[in-house]
Amino acid sequence: MGEKLLNKSDIGKLINELGKEYSIYAATNDKQGNIIFDKIEKAEDILLDYLNSKIPPKSVLFPKVETLFEYEIKDDDIEITNPKDLYEKRIIFGIRPCDAYSFQLFENFFGYGQFKDELFKTKKENTILFGIGCNLPRQTCFCTSVEGHPHKKDDVDVFLVDLGDKYLVESISEKGKNIVQKLSWLSNTTEADIQKAKELSKLAEESMSTKIDIKKVIKIFQENFDNPIWDDISMSCIGCGSCTLLCPTCHCFDVIDENDPMSKKGRRIRLWDTCQSSIYTLETSGHNPRPNKVQRFRNRILHKFCYYPTNYDLIGCVGCGRCINICPVNNDLRNIFNSILKIEKKEEVKVV
Amino acid sequence: MVIEEENQNIEQLIRELARKLLEEKQVDVIIGYAKGTVPLSSAPIVIDKVEDVDKLIWNNLCYINLAKYLVPRIPQFTDPEKGDLKVGIVSKGCVGRALIHLSVEQQLDLNNIKIIGIPCNGIINRKKIEKEIGEREILELSVSGDNIVVKGRDFEQTLPFDEYENELCKVCKVKSPPTIADICIGECLENPVIMDDFTDVADFDSKTPDEKWEYVKSLLEPCTRCYACREACPMCYCNLCFVDQNKPVWFGKTTELSDIIIFHLIRALHMAGRCVACGACSSVCPMGIDLTFITRSLEKIAKERYGFTSGIDPKTLPPMMAFDMDDEQEFMLEED
Numbered sequence: 001m002g003e004k005l006l007n008k009s010d011i012g013k014l015i016n017e018l019g020k021e022y023s024i025y026a027a028t029n030d031k032q033g034n035i036i037f038d039k040i041e042k043a044e045d046i047l048l049d050y051l052n053s054k055i056p057p058k059s060v061l062f063p064k065v066e067t068l069f070e071y072e073i074k075d076d077d078i079e080i081t082n083p084k085d086l087y088e089k090r091i092i093f094g095i096r097p098c099d100a101y102s103f104q105l106f107e108n109f110f111g112y113g114q115f116k117d118e119l120f121k122t123k124k125e126n127t128i129l130f131g132i133g134c135n136l137p138r139q140t141c142f143c144t145s146v147e148g149h150p151h152k153k154d155d156v157d158v159f160l161v162d163l164g165d166k167y168l169v170e171s172i173s174e175k176g177k178n179i180v181q182k183l184s185w186l187s188n189t190t191e192a193d194i195q196k197a198k199e200l201s202k203l204a205e206e207s208m209s210t211k212i213d214i215k216k217v218i219k220i221f222q223e224n225f226d227n228p229i230w231d232d233i234s235m236s237c238i239g240c241g242s243c244t245l246l247c248p249t250c251h252c253f254d255v256i257d258e259n260d261p262m263s264k265k266g267r268r269i270r271l272w273d274t275c276q277s278s279i280y281t282l283e284t285s286g287h288n289p290r291p292n293k294v295q296r297f298r299n300r301i302l303h304k305f306c307y308y309p310t311n312y313d314l315i316g317c318v319g320c321g322r323c324i325n326i327c328p329v330n331n332d333l334r335n336i337f338n339s340i341l342k343i344e345k346k347e348e349v350k351v352v
Numbered sequence: 353m354v355i356e357e358e359n360q361n362i363e364q365l366i367r368e369l370a371r372k373l374l375e376e377k378q379v380d381v382i383i384g385y386a387k388g389t390v391p392l393s394s395a396p397i398v399i400d401k402v403e404d405v406d407k408l409i410w411n412n413l414c415y416i417n418l419a420k421y422l423v424p425r426i427p428q429f430t431d432p433e434k435g436d437l438k439v440g441i442v443s444k445g446c447v448g449r450a451l452i453h454l455s456v457e458q459q460l461d462l463n464n465i466k467i468i469g470i471p472c473n474g475i476i477n478r479k480k481i482e483k484e485i486g487e488r489e490i491l492e493l494s495v496s497g498d499n500i501v502v503k504g505r506d507f508e509q510t511l512p513f514d515e516y517e518n519e520l521c522k523v524c525k526v527k528s529p530p531t532i533a534d535i536c537i538g539e540c541l542e543n544p545v546i547m548d549d550f551t552d553v554a555d556f557d558s559k560t561p562d563e564k565w566e567y568v569k570s571l572l573e574p575c576t577r578c579y580a581c582r583e584a585c586p587m588c589y590c591n592l593c594f595v596d597q598n599k600p601v602w603f604g605k606t607t608e609l610s611d612i613i614i615f616h617l618i619r620a621l622h623m624a625g626r627c628v629a630c631g632a633c634s635s636v637c638p639m640g641i642d643l644t645f646i647t648r649s650l651e652k653i654a655k656e657r658y659g660f661t662s663g664i665d666p667k668t669l670p671p672m673m674a675f676d677m678d679d680e681q682e683f684m685l686e687e688d
Contacts (some may be wrong), residue, residue: 031357031570032640034481039570054639055576062504065606066574113591119436136505138489140390236396238420256605271606274578294427328636329416330393330582 002177003194004169004186006160010092013041018091019324022128027053037092048094048162051138052320057099058094058106061123066270068119068255073264073286086119090127093232098143098318100131100155104246108312109251128175131156132167135200137208140321142334144205145212151201161197166257168197174257212337214305214315220340221306225298229343233336234297236329241274243323249316250274275299301336353504355412355495355513358473363410366442368537369468370405373440379466381428384408384442386543388549391493393476396421398428407441412476412495415518415635418442419450419586423459439465444472446630448529448540449663450586454518456666457673459589462535469529469540474513474521475631476500479640481516485509519644520631525550530664548660550652550685556645567645574639575612577605581633581643582619587626594618620646625654625670662673 006014015024023039026046032034035050037057059328070081103124106266110117111193134150137143143150144220153159157176161168166191171180244250254273273280281290290296308316366384373379386397386407394413398421399405419439422429429437441447448467454460472547481493485502492503500511514522525548531540559567579595595603595615603618604611620643627647634642654660657670657680 030639032574034574034639035487047487051489065608113564113584136489139491144628162493235398235426235428238583240578240583240636242576242578242580245576245578246638254605256601258604268469269606272576277596279592279598326638327393328584328638330388330390330395332389332395335389349581 002171002180004180004183005167005189005193006167006186008165008167011046011048012043013185014038014183015046015093016177018093020045022089022091024091024093028305037095040093045091048132050320052096052099052322054322054326055093055246056102056320056322058102058248058251060090060092061103061120061127062106062251062253062272064272066119068268068270071265075338079340083119086122087126088123090123091130092127093130094132094160095129095156096134096320097131097150097152097155098141098148098320099248100129101143101148101152101318103129104155105308105312105314105316105318106251108314117228128158128179129156130158130160131164132160133197133201133204135162135204136324138321139209140334141208142210142212142321143319143339144208145210145214146315146317147214149201150208152195161200163193163196163200166193168278170191174310181209210321212334213341217337217340218305218315220343221302222310224340224343225302226338227343229339230294230298233331233339234294236331237279237293238299238327238329239276239293239296241276242326242328244274244276245272246305246322246326248318248320248322249304252280275303275306301333354498355473356497358471359411359495362470362473363408365538366408366410366468367405367469370399370408370442371402373466373468373537374402374405376398376439379440380431380434380437381409382440382442382468384426385410385414385416386470386641387417388413391490392481393478398426410442410470412474412500412513412517413478413493415475415478416584417450417586417632417633418447419454419460419631420584420632422465423454423586423589436464439466440668441465443469443529445524445526445528445541446472446628446663447586448536449526449628450630451663452530452532452666453626453663454586454589455672456668456670457626459523462532462666465535467529467532467538467540468534469531469536469538471528471539472521472524472593473527474517474524475635476513477516477518477642478635479642480635481511482640484511484516484605488530498685518631518635519552519642520629520634520647523548523648524629526664529609532666546655546664546666547653548592548661549647550653550655553645553648553652556649569609572616573609574610575607575616575641576639577607577612577675578638581616581641582634584636585623586632587623588619594622616646620650623647625658625660625672626651626662627651660675 012262025037026047027035027050028038034054036055037060081167110120137150153172155340157173159170171177252273253270255270257268304316370382372447379398383398387409429439432532455462488504492502498513502509525546528539528541531542627650660671
């Protein structure tokens, strides 16, 4: 029905065509060889066959530094300039299902209650996601344990499956259908292609080596805020913010006014912030409700696996495994789960 | 066979000494390294029971400087009744140097610790390996003969250890911690004399200012300011880092290049004559930024100008903490 085929040799053609109307953001190398999502100038720079990006694609819609507005004081007037790229029509090409799901989670946070974040909302509305299924999830991936799947299509507009020398292109949303329709040169699929995509999806699911009983984990977290086990599991943590900054679901930011009294110009910016920083909760009075590492560590875990489920009835983790791979002291999230799952066992024994 | 055998011997040494210290109650707890859960890692671990000594390991991925956990002390090192516990600490050369330097800076009471000296045989440059392997998942890493063997789903690659060792380890002259009477057991160095020609930084030094600027720019650009370098550094123990100072703000907090560079360069200035060249900052950087050129340049300046090497002698004050009438002061403007 909605499925089409794209030869790998035609990726350049596709990108050039889409690039006429949209800015293309895709995985590419930074100057140190890390994979990041960035604006693509040449189709050759796009990486599609990658494990996952070092910095999640949240950086496209929620950049590390974002100008909220700029101002200039002129005589008795103030001139305010709003961000220019707000209505930029974007395509995020080759996003993984886990990262695409993280945008759904973002929408809860940025659109919660009566206060909507217009910046994120507008950008998201003007963005089309081209997802790509993971045929070979990493050992550290666990998306299937947190309501995800290596071939989950729900959160993207167009979904690609790598069939070897070509991609199966499936349009998912209305936006996706419209854009695929315009690409009339895409070839038609055969039953065998669709069958192969299904098999790949199943194989990918079966190859997930990490499986977590997340419901149980959430329940134990909810009941063990004060458990001394937090001292043990946070022991090795050095309190850097790499796990949070490189997490696709971490959305905390800091708002700062920068002004230059000489030129009478300035700007208000927002930056990625991390709850692992000691000044994150520091109040103006000098009081800090989370003065120690263990409290900050606990906040990171409980925000994802306790507060998020309580507030939005969703899990605040997409199972990408980035935090496991990059933690400098190998404080593995899976070990944390294993440690806390042992708490329950002990209590069960007590009850009996 | 060489490196594998060395690793086994070092691991054996660690376990024997840890057992002895715990059995004889010379220490209450021991901090060392445990096996990591992902191939290019190791995990710091604290043990307090003799039966746990076999959890302690040694391999060429024990890159964390364990001195970090003593300044400030983690809660595991203090007992509500006994107060400060006596800590045994598995020490490769740079951990020992960090401990000594921290005691010089009066951040640490050496009498409270026991240095378990081991002859480090070099740490693997995991970022370089990741770059080499690229987008293929590494499932296993082992050392065989003089090579590092990296295995994945459908590949196996052999890389020469010499090439994939940390740049700092290649030029390290203090593989084992310097000896301090009554504090050290195991393999330690008696009065190490450091002869270093700093040829490894000659290349950076010979660059023109413009070239240096370009190099620094492209090196630091990926920085996300997670501060893993600072948090892993045993010498970064300030209660409030200059860069976190926000009443008033001292430095820009963005990840724009000028702010990133100012953070790294000012942190570097704070390390002059203090850095112990453990390389933890580079090993932990999630973005693969190698700060070796900064640390080595600092070592070189401290050595050339003041004849000082940090973390060797517990009695010599570092140049930035001492004042001498004969200090060079060519930067002062003189009359005439």
